[in-house]
Amino acid sequence: xxxxxxxxxxxxxxxxxxxxxxxxxxxxxxxxxxxxxxxxxxxxxxxxxxxxxxxxxxxxxxxxxxxxxxxxxxxxxxxxxxxxxxxxxxxxxxxxxxxxxxxxxxxxxxxxxxxxxxxxxxxxxxxxxxxxxxxxxxxxxxxxxxxxxxxxxxxxxxxxxxxxxxxxxxxxxxxxxxxxxxxxxxxxxxxxxxxxxxxxxxxxxxxxxxxxxxxxxxxxxxxxxxxxxxxxxxxxxxxxxxxxxxxxxxxxxxxxxxxxxxxxxxxxxxxxxxxxxxxxxxxxxxxxxxxxxxxxxxxxxxxxxxxxxxxxxxxxxxxxxxxxxxxxxxxxxxxxxxxx
Ligand SMILES: [Zn+2]
Numbered sequence: 001x002x003x004x005x006x007x008x009x010x011x012x013x014x015x016x017x018x019x020x021x022x023x024x025x026x027x028x029x030x031x032x033x034x035x036x037x038x039x040x041x042x043x044x045x046x047x048x049x050x051x052x053x054x055x056x057x058x059x060x061x062x063x064x065x066x067x068x069x070x071x072x073x074x075x076x077x078x079x080x081x082x083x084x085x086x087x088x089x090x091x092x093x094x095x096x097x098x099x100x101x102x103x104x105x106x107x108x109x110x111x112x113x114x115x116x117x118x119x120x121x122x123x124x125x126x127x128x129x130x131x132x133x134x135x136x137x138x139x140x141x142x143x144x145x146x147x148x149x150x151x152x153x154x155x156x157x158x159x160x161x162x163x164x165x166x167x168x169x170x171x172x173x174x175x176x177x178x179x180x181x182x183x184x185x186x187x188x189x190x191x192x193x194x195x196x197x198x199x200x201x202x203x204x205x206x207x208x209x210x211x212x213x214x215x216x217x218x219x220x221x222x223x224x225x226x227x228x229x230x231x232x233x234x235x236x237x238x239x240x241x242x243x244x245x246x247x248x249x250x251x252x253x254x255x256x257x258x259x260x261x262x263x264x265x266x267x268x269x270x271x272x273x274x275x276x277x278x279x280x281x282x283x284x285x286x287x288x289x290x291x292x293x294x295x296x297x298x299x300x301x302x303x304x305x306x307x308x309x310x311x312x313x314x315x316x317x318x319x320x321x322x323x324x325x326x327x328x329x330x331x332x333x334x335x336x337x338x339x340x
Pocket of ligand 1: 177221
């Protein structure tokens, strides 16, 4: 089967966004009406999925998407901790409903209710709720809840450890995923996302996180940002900084997805990065939705690039399925329970 490790609910029905607008308006001005939970019917959910993510999943031949709330809308920098808690619950509940409607096609990953300068411990309850009660298999962790100003400590800092302890206990990985940017220097998907992917990797080199948490696992999306292209730089930096080789220091715990929207990029990813560290992903419907005029194909039809690689069927099977089942053990367990 083909598992897409990176999909977002970017097409949630309008009332969901309306709730968010009301929520933020009420936060800015408490005399504004208290936001009411959006009423969204199953039919509205079906329509939003069947005409978008599910349609593309079927057309492009994937089977199951690891599905999370729209990343750019997490916007942890807006409102306060309570606003973030409430918004995250709404977003995660919607993902749970989609997964319940289409259990064969989607499995959930949660947004965490992070806020700048608020302890990550405040996110643990929602993680537990999503994993234990909603059947989710992982979380998205924002390394920069400030939305482009990087006020948080590096991911290797002990302030993050309470979440990591819980992730290890629950046996779930996190995708390192920033949200929208409120810094005009950084376009969200064009700069902020790529910066964060690259930044997280460098933090892992500098720190000793995986010595403290040998079982902790992260997916760095978007093909690992700039990392594979600059692999020599990172190996050289690890050496200069007297860090162990990347293979043992970082790459037993870190995985990259295939959200690289052209063939030469995928070729390079597979040439540089061990195949056991690559998970198939598309990030659809998401960052880049158009058709590449050079190929006539959608940029984010990432299966096409993997199919075109000169690698064995067994290697493709790892990238499409086995690696994801290894990195997301709860996904594997859920599939096995369904005899898959
Ligand atoms: Zn994403």
